[in-house]
Amino acid sequence: MLVALVGTLSLVIAVAGTFSFRSGLREAAELFDAKLAHSARVLMSLVDEPLGDAARQPAAEPLVIKVWHGNGPGEGHALITPDGHAYETRLAFQARDADGRLLLRSDSGPAQALAPLAPGYADVVIDGQSWRTFTLRAPSGRWYQASELAGIREEIAAGIAFGTLLPLLLALPLLALMVWLAVTWASRGLLRISAEIESRAPDRLAPIQLDRVPKEIQGLVKAVNGLLSRLDSALARERRFTADAAHELRTPVAAVKVHADNLRTARSEDERGESQEQLDASVRRIERAIGQLLVMSRVESGTATRDQAPVDLAALVQRQVEDYACLASQRGITLQLQVAPGQVVGDSASLDGLVRNLLDNALRYAPTGGRVHLGLHADQGQVQLSVEDSGPGVPADARERVFERFHRELGTGVEGSGLGLSIVAQVLESHRGRIVLDESPDLGGLRARVTLPAA
Structure with missing residues (x-):
């Protein structure tokens, strides 16, 4: 200047x-x-x-x-x-x-x-x-x-x-000096704010007070305060993710150690086979928990909000059904699909996680020989996805709690991390969608109805 x-x-x-x-x-x-x-x-x-x-x-x-x-x-x-x-x-x-x-x-x-x-x-x-x-x-x-x-x-x-x-030439140095003094005096507030920010500790993310900030830079300081708030939220998410990961992985890792010791000290083929099966199951639980934690971290970090583009939801649902068809066949579950063209605007990876978690929950809670039905249709500027199963369902008074992290209903006999529906809720929040849980009128189990704005 x-x-x-x-x-x-x-x-x-x-x-x-x-x-x-x-x-x-x-x-x-x-x-x-x-x-x-x-x-x-x-x-x-x-x-x-x-x-x-x-x-x-x-x-x-x-x-x-x-x-x-x-x-x-x-x-x-x-x-x-x-x-x-x-x-x-x-x-x-x-x-x-x-x-x-x-x-x-x-x-x-x-x-x-x-x-x-x-x-x-x-x-x-x-x-x-x-x-x-x-x-x-x-x-x-x-x-x-x-x-x-x-x-x-x-x-x-x-x-x-x-x-x-x-006289004009002689006045130029004096004008330069006066301009320098005026600019220095006018920018003293900016220098003070700069010194305050520079001297802050890395973990001090409280907003800068605006009472002594010059009007000319209040917009800048407000933007910095917004950035500090977002950084505070991001760090809080990272701390929460670390705590959640440690909490969720502690039990399956301990189980892996126990089953590995049992496998090493097995005295017969039957004991060795049983320990091997338990070890494989524990590894699968860890793999699933890590995958869901990573999806949760991606959704919470705001990536889904930044990377939005048109997504063919019908094609995405069909792809997930094909991936889970083998698992459904192994358990004798009838997997029905009824989709109509439907396109939304969002993050493809996050929406893929949404459909995968809903379908995975339905297949795991449906009994052997049961049924799972997926339906997709567009109506009045909205795309609606419904996932129904013939499982035990969720009591009406517990349908809000299932969206909490690591919450699992007792007595279901189904292993899980309690993160599936929490991930679904996070994805819908970033995509301006909503979900309703009720009883399936046809299959008798849980019905999850998801509504998203159409592209």
């Missing part, structure tokens, strides 16, 4: 100085031209009558008027002496008759014509020097010329222009 302000001021002063310099040169030139014309008129008024007799004597030599010659060193008052001004030596004048014969001249200029005999201004070069001349013709027919060296005009004009520009 300082560089921009000082640079802008410098540019403005440079442009203004350039126009001022050009204006000074123009005004000085006009002033000198007016003085030159005035000098010619004064000369004419003083010598036109006395020259009348000289004009009647063709053989007479021209009259040479001596002027004071000064060398003109220095500037300002140094050019002024008791005898006159140093710039006087730069002026010359001539008088000629109607035929161009020289009648009178000053010794400060050349003897040859200062300019062509034509009324008005002219610029000529004589003996390598540039002269500015004004020519005036008297009623008697005589010509009067007043001239001055162009160098003196340029010198004086440049002095006037630089005199106008110099």
